[in-house]
Amino acid sequence: MRIAICDDEKYFVDELHTRIKDFFLNKRIDFKVTEYMSGKELTEHACDHDLIFLDVKMQKQDGFKTAEILRKNGFSGHLIFVTIMKDDVYKAFEYEAFDYLVKPLSKTAFEHTMERFLRTIKTGGKQLIITNKNDQRIINLSDVLYCEVINRKINLHLSDGNTVEYYGKISELEQKLGGGFFKSHRSYLANLGL
Numbered sequence: 001m002r003i004a005i006c007d008d009e010k011y012f013v014d015e016l017h018t019r020i021k022d023f024f025l026n027k028r029i030d031f032k033v034t035e036y037m038s039g040k041e042l043t044e045h046a047c048d049h050d051l052i053f054l055d056v057k058m059q060k061q062d063g064f065k066t067a068e069i070l071r072k073n074g075f076s077g078h079l080i081f082v083t084i085m086k087d088d089v090y091k092a093f094e095y096e097a098f099d100y101l102v103k104p105l106s107k108t109a110f111e112h113t114m115e116r117f118l119r120t121i122k123t124g125g126k127q128l129i130i131t132n133k134n135d136q137r138i139i140n141l142s143d144v145l146y147c148e149v150i151n152r153k154i155n156l157h158l159s160d161g162n163t164v165e166y167y168g169k170i171s172e173l174e175q176k177l178g179g180g181f182f183k184s185h186r187s188y189l190a191n192l193g194l
Contacts, residue, residue, distance in 0.1 A: 039066030
């Protein structure tokens with residue numbers, strides 16, 4: 001899970017980073033957090049994040065302008081606005097925001113949003129949550145080159161050269177993957193989008 005925090009207040013970035021870390025460690029999901037201290041800094045970098053926490057009120061380039069640039073540049077991930085400004089909640093949805101959290105951030109609101117985010121990923125089709133023993137890992141479908149099944153072990157071969165193994169049924173995996181994969185053999189599913 002690739003997450004970005006964009007806020008010009010360092011104390012809040014640190015607080016949010018800790019909450020994110022605690023949440024994903026508790027869920028046993030791999031994650032990486034990148035911090036940006038301005039909207040301009042965020043939009044100048046390649047935006048391959050799955051989730052961005054974005055402050056609305058920032059110096060020079062505010063959160064809404066940042067979101068506009070991100071969407072124009074093709075960012076299709078999830079945006080969560082985090083701000084002290086309660087009145088701009090409806091404007092946030094012009095930028096396809098996943099949620100809008102008000103500072104100071106309540107633990108209940110944060111955890112509710114994150115639980116909903118995980119449920120959305122599980123049912124959204126763009127990502128796959130793999131459970132292996134007690135660990136969970138989120139895999140972007142665009143990163144999967146092909147899937148190979150040997151007995152009951154499924155091997156997801158990823159574009160970065162890694163392989164993720166877990167136990168499951170190819171019929172269940174085929175349903176989760178949707179129409180973007182082709183069953184070339186009873187033991188193989190190939191990504192048609194590559």
